[in-house]
Amino acid sequence: xxxxxxxxxxxxxxxxxxxxxxxxxxxxxxxxxxxxxxxxxxxxxxxxxxxxxxxxxxxxxxxxxxxxxxxxxxxxxxxxxxxxxxxxxxxxxxxxxxxxxxxxxxxxxxxxxxxxxxxxxxxxxxxxxxxxxxxxxxxxxxxxxxxxxxxxxxxxxxxxxxxxxxxxxxxxxxxxxxxxxxxxxxxxxxxxxxxxxxxxxxxxxxxxxxxxxxxxxxxxxxxxxxxxxxxxxxxxxxxxxxxxxxxxxxxxxxxxxxxxxxxxxxxxxxxxxxxxxxxxxxxxxxxxxxxxxxxxxxxxxxxxxxxxxxxxxxxxxxxxxxxxxxxxxxxxxxxxxxxxxxxxxxxxxxxxxxxxxxxxxxxxxxxxxxxxxxxxxxxxxxxxxxxxxxxxxxxxxxxxxxxxxxxxxxxxxxxxxxxxxxxxxxxxxxxxxxxxxxx
Numbered sequence: 001x002x003x004x005x006x007x008x009x010x011x012x013x014x015x016x017x018x019x020x021x022x023x024x025x026x027x028x029x030x031x032x033x034x035x036x037x038x039x040x041x042x043x044x045x046x047x048x049x050x051x052x053x054x055x056x057x058x059x060x061x062x063x064x065x066x067x068x069x070x071x072x073x074x075x076x077x078x079x080x081x082x083x084x085x086x087x088x089x090x091x092x093x094x095x096x097x098x099x100x101x102x103x104x105x106x107x108x109x110x111x112x113x114x115x116x117x118x119x120x121x122x123x124x125x126x127x128x129x130x131x132x133x134x135x136x137x138x139x140x141x142x143x144x145x146x147x148x149x150x151x152x153x154x155x156x157x158x159x160x161x162x163x164x165x166x167x168x169x170x171x172x173x174x175x176x177x178x179x180x181x182x183x184x185x186x187x188x189x190x191x192x193x194x195x196x197x198x199x200x201x202x203x204x205x206x207x208x209x210x211x212x213x214x215x216x217x218x219x220x221x222x223x224x225x226x227x228x229x230x231x232x233x234x235x236x237x238x239x240x241x242x243x244x245x246x247x248x249x250x251x252x253x254x255x256x257x258x259x260x261x262x263x264x265x266x267x268x269x270x271x272x273x274x275x276x277x278x279x280x281x282x283x284x285x286x287x288x289x290x291x292x293x294x295x296x297x298x299x300x301x302x303x304x305x306x307x308x309x310x311x312x313x314x315x316x317x318x319x320x321x322x323x324x325x326x327x328x329x330x331x332x333x334x335x336x337x338x339x340x341x342x343x344x345x346x347x348x349x350x351x352x353x354x355x356x357x358x359x360x361x362x363x364x365x366x367x368x369x370x371x372x373x374x375x376x377x378x379x380x381x382x383x384x385x386x387x388x389x390x391x392x393x394x395x396x397x398x399x400x401x402x403x404x405x406x407x408x409x410x411x412x413x414x415x416x417x418x419x420x421x422x423x424x425x426x427x428x429x430x431x432x433x434x435x436x437x438x439x
Contacts, residue, residue: 002422006067007059013071014055018048021078024306028086031307031329046096047078050103057107058415064422065415068348072341073396073411077102077404079338080397083325086307087318091399098401102408109412116417120360123176130169133162134212134229138219151222151391163216163225164406167232168413171367174209174233178240179359186241209233214257221267224378224390230254231374236367240359275388288315292383295321295328296335303331318399320391323383338397339380346373349414355421365417368410 085092137143213230234250278286311325349369382389
């Protein structure tokens with residue numbers, strides 16, 4: 001009964017999201033060309049068809065999974081597509097293709113991963129996969145530098161960012177490793193005069209995570225992914241051991257690495273300089289962030305209207321600065337609605353983590369949710385100048401096939417953990433009923 005209610009609610013929310021996306025697509029076309037788009041029918045059919053296919057897969061493969069995650073992802077994905085189509089029709093076609101690939105990856109992940117704990121046995125395999133993917137852009141002849149960051153890989157006609165998939169693999173490894181070693185990591189035995197941390201020999205993974213983050217920051221010039229990977233491990237370590245000392249140690253390590261990078265590498269220094277004073281080079285390095293501010297300011301409370309803004313003046317607006325485009329045309333109200341959608345998604349992920357019984361499931365759900373939350377915070381904080389601007393994407397919204405596919409895999413893993421928790425609760429309920437039944 002609960003499963004049917006969840007799936008019916010999910011279907012209703014998907015259809016509601018399709019109506020919102022279809023309306024936004026129509027309004028964007030009216031604002032741009034003063035005409036209703038001729039392809040509105042096929043557009044809605046494709047949107048509804050893709051997410052109905054995902055819904056059917058969930059109904060069959062994970063019927064007890066949370067009913068909020070897929071509709072929220074579909075809504076964010078749809079709104080992102082509307083803005084990408086409004087900015088560049090060619091990119092819109094590619095984004096539609098990647099959305100279809102992402103939905104296929106979502107369904108395949110649900111079909112292949114039937115029990116989350118089977119992933120735990122392959123912890124070191126996922127470590128090798130994650131580290132290998134992170135280092136892949138540094139391989140001569142394969143890696144590509146685009147917009148100053150060496151985070152791309154070209155295999156024939158296909159270009160992708162392996163780091164987007166590395167984050168999922170490393171989250172699985174971190175969860176499995178911490179389940180295995182969390183008691184040792186929680187024991188304070190060093191330094192001897194005032195123990196606050198475990199024996200240094202157990203801190204190897206922290207040093208490894210720190211080293212990987214420095215490599216990504218310095219060699220690949222990717223500040224956002226560097227912060228994301230290291231913060232992911234520190235948060236999971238803190239949750240696993242319940243020792244706040246790790247937050248302090250992690251902060252100190254990252255501060256040391258950041259200062260070293262700032263003092264040694266010019267590209268890191270440039271990012272910090274633009275962050276502290278973009279007006280110092282307003283026509284070049286600070287141009288993007290200044291134009292993003294203007295866009296948000298012009299949006300005001302209610303926005304200039306879909307299709308009525310001028311977001312194309314912002315360089316790479318479809319990637320790093322799509323939130324600024326949303327803020328200009330939908331205003332503070334629209335930007336807040338996007339943030340609320342992310343908060344609902346993060347809340348659903350944390351609820352899944354709390355309900356999970358197995359330690360691995362808890363930590364993996366926490367890590368995957370942390371990835372969504374941190375990535376959202378890092379890019380929006382960069383647009384609004386709370387943090388230095390980085391190259392991460394806004395999950396499900398920004399243009400980018402690698403990010404979209406990886407996030408749908410992440411979503412499927414969260415829903416698998418949710419379904420596993422539901423099935424356990426149902427088994428316990430039936431066992432309790434059998435025990436309490438009269439003889």
